Each structure stands twice: as C-alpha cells, then as structure tokens.
Amino acid sequence: MASSTRRAIIDLLAAAADTADSTGDVGAVGAERGPERHGLSAAEVGSALDLHVTTARFHLERLVAVGVVESLQRRGAVGRPRKIYVDARSRRPGLASAEALQAFTELLTSAWSAAEDGTPGDPERAGERWVRERAEEPAPPVAGTRGAWLGKVGMAVDLLDEWGYQPELGTSAGGRTVELTLHDCPFLTMARAHPEIVCGIHRGLIRGTMAAVGEDGADVELRPFVTDRTCSARLTTAATFHRAAPQRT
Structure with missing residues (x-):
C-alpha cells in the first residue's frame, strides 16, 4: 500500500512539474530567481489522491527524507509562506535516461516503503x-x-x-x-x-x-x-x- 501510494505521489508531482512555466521567479523563500518549480501542498496531494492530509504529509515527508521529493516554502500574496512539495528530479538533470530515472524512483520508493512506518526493506x-x-x-x-x-x-x-x-x-x-x-x-x-x-x-x-x-x-x-x-x-x-x-x- 505505502509503495503504490508513494509512486502515485511522485507521478502527481512530476505532472505538476511538467506544467511549470518560466516566470523568472521560483517564489520560494531563500531560492534563487529562475524558472518556477510548480509543486503541491500536502492538502492538494491528499485531495488529488483521496488521502487524508495527515496521511499525504506522512508519505511526502518520507519521500523528502530519501531525496526523491523536495519541500519549499512558497510565498503567497498575504500571510505566512505555505509548504509545497516538488519532484526533486525537476532540477537534477543528469546523465541517466528518463526510463532509468523512473525505474530508480520506483525502486527507491519500493525499498523505502516495505513497511507502513516507512522503514527500509531490502x-x-x-x-x-x-x-x-x-x-x-x-x-x-x-x-x-x-x-x-x-x-x-x-x-x-x-x-x-x-x-x-x-x-x-x-x-x-x-x-x-x-x-x-x-x-x-x-x-x-x-x-x-x-x-x-x-x-x-x-x-x-x-x-x-x-x-x-x-x-x-x-x-x-x-x-x-x-x-x-x-x-x-x-x-x-x-x-x-x-x-x-x-x-x-
């Protein structure tokens, strides 16, 4: 269950990254100016995948812990910045093929999600x-x-x-x-x-x-x-x- 949920979260964040537009401002506290990195809040992830926000946040933080997902503070018009989550691969271009990156992400989440508490498997x-x-x-x-x-x-x-x-x-x-x-x-x-x-x-x-x-x-x-x-x-x-x-x- 945990593994399939986290794969769905990664796919959702990847789809959000694909819609990113170059506005010249990432909108993230402490980040450099550049192409905006679109992400989703825990509430938005939960709504999209029919998960309670606490459950969504739990899985997101586990993915942050292993480096597949990053969290950012996004400034709004008013009030405190809100925490959003982005696909870490969206700013990590490498030599690996897209197929290899996708396969590695699935393997990583599978290995990390062997137990419901997020402890590593084999x-x-x-x-x-x-x-x-x-x-x-x-x-x-x-x-x-x-x-x-x-x-x-x-x-x-x-x-x-x-x-x-x-x-x-x-x-x-x-x-x-x-x-x-x-x-x-x-x-x-x-x-x-x-x-x-x-x-x-x-x-x-x-x-x-x-x-x-x-x-x-x-x-x-x-x-x-x-x-x-x-x-x-x-x-x-x-x-x-x-x-x-x-x-x-």
Missing part, C-alpha cells in the same frame, strides 16, 4: 527483482572462457551506462575478476544521504543482471565512495576457464 533484493522481472530469455550456461565471461560482464556495463554512470573496466586474475570504476553517480546526493538504500539498489541491479545472464554464482562487491565522486564494483566468477577450441576454416 533494496538489494528490490534491484535484483527489477532485473528478473524484465528478463526475456532463460539464463544461458555459466561462461567457461574468459571471452564469454567478459561478454556477460558487458551486459552489466551497458546497464550502468544506461543508468547514467561512466564505467571504466579493468581485469585481474587472468580475467576472472573485473573491476568497474563508476564515475559521477547520477544519484550522488541521495547516495550520500542513504548509501544503504541507493547503493543497495545498484548492487542488486548488478547482481540481478549477472544472474539473468547465467552468472548467479558470481561474487559481486560494491564499494561506495572510494573517492569523493567515485565508486567501485568488483565482479568475480567462480567458474574455471578452459581454452576455447580453435575454429576450423
């Missing part, structure tokens, strides 16, 4: 499940050669690239271990605030991808923030390689 399993539900073909056999293994790792590299990373690849142990250096996480602010959630999802995505290509026995290690803006993923196969038979011409 983000790694959420990431694995997301990949598994989209697998279109049965998993192939475990790779028996270095080339076959590296080809499968390439699937994880492609996924990370789609999600906005700039992965660099290196190998060791005769190609059995692949080290991926991940630059400029597109979800950096959220990852710093909640690495157990954001990095858990990404570890699950990598693990799920490797399972989908038949490498569910591979060891997947994700090391967040090896530098201020760089993370590292290490993938190691448990298989023993054999030499590929030469092809006859």
